Amino acid sequence: MGSLSLSGKISIVTGATRGIGKAIAIQLGQQGAKVYITGRTLSTQDGVCLPGSLEETARDILRAGGGVCVPIQCDHSKDIQHLFERITAENDGRLDIFVNNAFSENDILLKERGKPFWEQSLNMWDDINEVGLRNNYVCAIYASKLMVPRKNGVIINVSSAGASMYMLNPAYGIGKAGVDRMTADCALELRKHNIAFVSLSPGPLSSDTLMALSTK
Template identity: 55%
Template sequence: MSSKPLAGKICVVTGATRGIGKGIALQLADKGAKVYITGRTLDPPKGSKVGGCLRDTAQEVERRGGICVPVHCDHSKDLDIERLFEQVKRENEGQLDILVNNAYSAVNAIFSSLNVKFWEQSPTMWDEINNVGLRNHYICSVYAARMMVPRKQGLIVNVSSAGGLRYLFNAAYGIGKEACDRMAADCGYELRKHNVAFVSLWPGAVGTENVLTKLQDNLSNPDFEVDKNLPKALQQPEKMLEYFEKAETTEFAGQCIAAMATDAELMKMSGKIVQTCDLARRYGLQDAEGHGPLDYRQINVILRQFGHPWLANCIPDFVRIPKWIVALVGNKLF
């Protein structure tokens, strides 16, 4: 296989100043694509502990030999989104091959409201989580589809999470993530006959700069509470920090998306939820040394998370919960 399997492809990755978005952009560019990256911060913010700006991402792409176009875009503003896709269309003769809907602006809101019930929060929590994290994904997908459908090819990816299956963090978070998954299913249904794929990607836990910084800060905060819905083995800040330090790197999701984009059977995945752990097995992908996706269908992984390492060591990795049973966890029919 060519070392540049995405050569000639045009990609848009939203929310690429840092974290998963930046990692995805780096990997798509490494594979030969021209990558447009978006975010609200063009230049390094003063006094930020986690840093992150579009120019930093673009410079790293270029240092690695890739092509990157940073575009200032506030994804809470419809006009900014429209201008982004007009620019991509104008500069590439209408070509767009991959859209990754990753922009998200609610990490701070989530960390500041752990274990606070929805009626105890301001109703604006909905907008903080789902304006950029959901509504924007739909708008971007509309503009992307208008470019992909006439060319009869393309891939749209919503970066989602298992929070769409069962309760995680807070009500608005779970509602938004399940909606991201449903968006892939319903938009994928309408796009199928046009040979355009739409998937919802569930990375595992990812050690992003923002998450690691917040966890490190919280180690010295006696008032910090972790999410009480997490397994007991993770309900200690130091355990959670250790967990995320060994989790997926920010670039692993990008490896997965690049592999999917070149898969001859991509359309079989369209409308579905795909997990990085499954894609790693499918394509033989390896994360950086000491990191990797956790397969939450592996019985031994589940046992370790719930504090039974001795029993987990007795069960081989290939013993997994069937997907149909996982689906029942989120079954809402009575």
């Protein structure tokens, strides 16, 4: 990120306990932003940070030279209004950077791997796209409500190459294509308010899920 300074900026990264979300949170912290991070696992055990926990990410941000990091335990399959209420209360309604990364697909993808879509659980769609496409949309609404009055901000959806090519299964691809469509349409409406809305499609990475699927 070079000499970019985000000093004084307020940011949120959802799903920041592992992988892409964690890496983005560390970079934001290194550049001086105050970083709120969300995830389902908060704590340490016997004084040791649990792998994939919010406290582990917060520790790594500080080790990387980051400043203020605020872990918030949050299940994005449920109402996440309290997350934005806390941001509003603690920052006078200010939010500069919002990263939509929370995604909960691991268990069902591993369980149903190798099956054609018509033989997979009917829960596949909801399990992939509730904490995914739907949650991204809901979070974008709340983030926009904070950014629009100030005429400033950026929202980033973490998408995937699966939006334009087959990857994992149809429900996954449809969800990611929806994320990109949502990004384009929301960006159109937010542009006049000086707010950017973009999709980030990372290249191949060694996530726990992809590594497990590759061993099939």
